Amino acid sequence: MKKTIISFVNILSGNISLAISTFLIASIIVSNYGMSDYGEYVVAQTLFMVLPILSRPLIWQAIVRYKTDIPLKxxxxxxxxxxxAVGSFAFAIILSILWGLNAAFTFDYKVFENGxxxxxxFLSLLYNIGSAIGFLRATERYFVISLIMGVSSLLKVIFCYFSTxxxxxxSLYLLTFDAVTGLVMILICICLCKIMPGEIKIKYKNIDKITRFSLWGSLQSLLDLPISQLDRVVVSIFLDSALLGVFNLIKRLGGMLTQLSEPVTQILLNKFVRSDLQMVDIKSIERLAFLVVTFLLPFSIISFFMTFPxxxxxxxxxxxxxxxxxLLMYFLVQxxxxxxxxxxxxxxxLSLMKKITVIVGVGNFIYITLLVLSVNFFGIYGLIISSAIQICFVIFLKRKFVIDELRVK
Incomplete structure (x- = not known):
């Protein structure tokens, strides 16, 4: 129990430092440049994050999943x-397609100019952190991740504050900090591996196993783009850059609840992989999660109304x-x-990657369709309602498949 609490605090501290730096950077940009220029920054950041999702295998989940089957080194x-190997090949193809689209269409954002x-x-190509994140999470070195993210976040805020x-x-300099952070994380993991016992043996069967699992995860992330990034693209098409900035801030503020949930998700994944998951475990965890949210949500809403103005x-x-x-509606959805x-x-x-992929794909198709139909008429309300429908759909089916799988066991 003590180890779990320490892990939770370490992960949460990293998430909090990241969230605080995100809001501070947003505040500095909005104050010094205005909401429209903040929208420009959001577009640059979205492009930086979308390229890896489009081109890279989701490797960290594979490392955590197979850490008991394959020596960590x-x-x-x-x-x-x-x-x-997979990422660079796919990146070249995706970049060629995006380059052609950028040449064929005119966008009103400076970040789409060739330079x-x-x-x-290029910065997005350098941002290869999946293996490093997976290794540190599998070895439960959450403090190292939090420390690296915390230092990087602090440096970004300081640079942004004094920048002219x-x-x-x-935007380019802030993204450079992210790329360098990724390289530092990989170097730290290499150093940690050097002091671990055992030889490095690369086996084809393991390459095949990791590639298959991570590509399913990558496909899921790709299908999850409408929720994570592409909704910003839809908003930027139908609404102006100022509203894009407002929308991004609402997502960031509403997403503060997920900063609490992510540490629990990582800890639960390690726990579920190590143990033989049973129905009784799921029932007890489900009841506990419901009780915690029942307490936290009203507290969060009251705190929000007291501090937001x-x-x-x-x-x-x-x-x-x-x-x-x-914001209140988005808090409820989260x-x-x-x-x-x-x-x-x-x-x-439970290795339900194929089923998850189908669920996420259908759910996000529903989300992006509803968003395109509603955002022009209802603005940001359309986005929140579309998001609520998507979340309920995905959660209901994921839960059903987990329960069905455990009953078979």
């Missing part, structure tokens, strides 16, 4: 080979005035998701 180096586009693409660059150049004026120059109802926090790690531990 061998597992880490095998994962690096898979990540760089900026090439630089962001225009928004496009500032002052925070809005102090951090965002009042730019979010009039959006408190949107609360529903948190109540079923155990579902996804249980699916991974």
């Amino acid at each position: 061998e597992l880490f180096y095998t994962s690096i080979i898979v990540e760089y 900026y586009f090439v630089t962001i693409s 660059l225009d928004i496009s150049d500032l 002052a925070l809005n004026e102090f951090m965002f120059n009042g730019e979010l005035r009039g959006y408190s109802n949107h 609360g529903i998701s948190m109540a079923f926090i155990w579902v996804h790690p249980a699916c991974l531990a």
Whole structure:
């Protein structure tokens, strides 16, 4: 129990530092540049994050899943080979397609100009952290991840505060910090592997096993793009850059609840992989999650209404005035998701990747379809309602498949 609490605190501290830095950077940009330029920064950040999702295998889940079957030292180096070999090949194809689209269509954002586009693409290629994150999570070195993320976040905030660059150049420098952070994380993992006993043996069967598992995870991440990134693209098409900035801030603020859930997800995945998952475990975890959310959600909503007006004026120059109802709705949607926090790690531990992929694909197709139909008429309300429908659909089916699988066992 003590080890679990320490792990939770370590992961949560990293998430909190990341969340705080995100809001501080947003506040600095909104205050110094305005909401429209913040929208420019969001577009650059979205492009930086989308490229790896489109091109890389989701390797960290494979490392955690097979850490009891393959020696960790061998597992880490095998994962690096898979990540760089598959990722670089796919990255070249995806970048060629995006380059053609960028040449064929005109976008009103400076980041799509050739020089900026090439630089962001290069930085995105360097941002290969799946193997490092997987290794550190599998060995439960959550403190190392939190420390690296915390230092990087602090440096980004300091640089942003003192910067006099225009928004496009500032965006590039902030993304450079992220790319360098990824390289540092990989080097630390290599050093940790050197002091571990055993030889490095790369076996084809392990490459095949990791590649298959991670590609299913990658396909799921690809299908999850509408929730994670592409909804910003839809908003940028139908609404202006200022509303894109508002929308991004609402997602960030509403996503604060998920900062609490992510440490639990990582710990549960390690626990489920180590143990023989049973129905009784799921029932007890489900009841506990429901009780925690029942307590946390009202507390979060009350705290929000007490602090939001002052925070809005102090951090965002009042730019979010009039959006408190949107935030409240988004908090409620995230609360529903948190109540079923155990579902996804249980699916991974039971190797239900194919079923998860189908569920996520259908759910996100519903989400993006509803979003396209509604955002032009209902604005940000359309996004929140679409998100709520998608979350309920995915959670219901994931839970059903987990219960069915455990009953068969």
